Amino acid sequence: MIADKNRIYDGWVNLEGGVDAGRSPTLIDPNMAYSGENITFRDGRPTTRPGWRKLDPTFQNGNHSFYTDGTDAGMDREGQNYIVVPNNRAIDIYASGIYQGALCYSPHQGEDCIMAMIGGRLFKIIPQLDTCMVTEIEPINDDTTPFTKTIPWPKPVNDDFQGIILVRGASSAHPLSGTTLGATTEPTEPTHPVVGVNSVWYQWVGVTSGVVQNFRTRSDHAIDIYLNDYPPTLVATSTGGLVSFTQTFNTVYNIRVRPLNVPAANNFTLAWNTGATPPPAPAAPAPPPLRTVPQKSYRNNKFLPISYFVQADKWLVIQDGESKPILFDGGTARRARSDASDPNMTEVPVGTIMTYGMGRICVVVNDRDIAFGDLLGSHATTDPADSLILFTERNFLAEGFDAAIPFTMGVATGAAFFPLLDTSTGNGQLMVFAQRGSTGFDLSLDRTLWQTGQFQTLTLLTTGLRGHRSIAVVNEDLWFRADDGYRSYRQARSEPSGWAHIPLSTNVRQFLDADSDQMLEFASAIYFDNRIIGTCNPAWNGGRPFHNGLVVVDFDILSAFGTKFRPAWDGHWTPGNAKEANLPTLKVCQVLTGIFNGVTRAFAFCMQLQGYTSQGAPVFENQLYEITIDEKNDWDDQRIDWELVTRAFDFKQQGNTPFTENELYDGDIWLSEIEE
């Protein structure tokens, strides 16, 4: 009993219910908090979240490097010269390359590891306690014809009006060289006589009055002459490469050179003179060759921000949507074969999202189609798993085409086999999610029935998935990131009363609502330590997507006999104490989990802010961290900063007493388990 009879206090004593910012802070349950940062509500008590451990890399072939044309120049190859290309060593790429993706991989032989694509190169990472052993996987052999890649032409400097090139004089001493290759159409491009495609700009000033001025270029290009006003006044035009007009002294003329159509874009010369005889027609130069470069055998495109992984039996398959898939069996890596002359040797096609189940690899190709691989053990190979990477059965559906998701659903955004407990396999349908819905494929059907049976069904309408790495399977449930927060597929099917298909993350909407839809592609989530940990607050820096935080929901509160509580949202977690403008300087690229020597561990690939360039651009370095279960502090004994916002107390007494005006008097808190 409190001695001061004028004091009143709320009966609220704990905060076991987690975070709920989905309703008014005066109306949420007394045992819920309004917001939490770096807090967990496990055991019914708000506690600082588990600490993170930093895993500094120890390289096995860190000085390994390559010539820029892909030739190996590393120290790991015997009999070759040792040449290290600056900024091209494995150690450099691991630290500063664009992080593209990772997966925990359990090979048939060898240690469980993390396989990561960074800067287009493949790294094998064996996590230990405070370090990790990193090896770049090389070479990645390609025993069929290597790809060539077409390089787009650079934009000419005078592509936009802002970069206009000034030409002077009554006539050109020598024809001026220019190009419309790589040129574009500006939003403010004049629309008369036509909208120019691939146009470039010159400016010329009249040298006298009343005299004819000629401009000439190649005959498959047009020249438009405008006055220097806005909207531009057309003075003259010609589609045959020659234009003549009567000039006025000291008048500024803007000259647009454009090809008659897009394929006609080419190098050209521009000549001009005064008088009745125009300059001679220039010789038509030969069409320029396409600019192509061979696909590097050791790496994929280093500028792509995302790559795709799947483990199928012993095989790890890695894609980026452009390069030939990389097949890694735990020992060596090679490109998938695509020999058109031998269909029986056709392996995993180039695609994006992949999954493995019911003995087949499934690959999303061309954004909307799903290619199904050959069945495990279906070919006479030494290892039954060697059949998995073959794709010779793509003609069993739709008269030789791959399966397709309905066009109205948008492009494919994720794929996973849904757990189904009442089957002998435990595997349910293959769920292929799209931007607006999902499609199920019953791969337990014999392939001969795919055309005639109920092979494909629509499983979700209107609500789709964002970020193929955001799928987290929780027992027989499946959580994923949608454009309005985190949702659950199981919830949609098994909720018999009330609203069924609802976002489950409204409690933490203040951390999710502002997420950019365009960035959700890079979301990831894991189920670890009976929590779902998902990324949020995505941002973009120099071609590198990252996340400024995580949202966490804890299922542990469900684990009690005789009671049935709902999961509790732990709120928002931001790793590390160093912050800048209230944002963490440690940025999460992806969270992932796996079993290593029998122990389930969770990791986060992050970008750590290292400093700034002289131009003020931030410099990040990739770094692997482990999300622990019970560490009290973050790495290097950093204390964890936390924040807890309570509900709004109205000091309402028991019963139906209405709230009244109060004067805040005091507050008491009880703390325990204070650690160093």
Place this chain on the structure above:
Amino acid sequence: MHTLSISYRPDNYPDWIPWKTFSGIFDIIGKASALGTGGVPSAKPGFKPRLSFGKPPDACDDLSTSRRLRRGFNFQVKLNGSGHVVIERFRLHAQRLTENSRATKL
């Protein structure tokens, strides 16, 4: 060093009003590096029962209503801390006021 800062806001006030900051007054029990019998660390996790915030300062709402910010119909509290702790219990005290029968006319 462990820190704990408390701030509050009445009703729908947009800003947080600093209330109390504790710094370095709670820690583990014993020395972190001290070893006991058998080389087992002898330090124990600390605890702090009923840590009182005291009366909030008499801040005034200069933004809008010109009222004393300690007065309100409901209060929200924000706790900011550094270092691992468990919040076992928490309660907030107030003194009931006699309201005017009608709100102030604007």
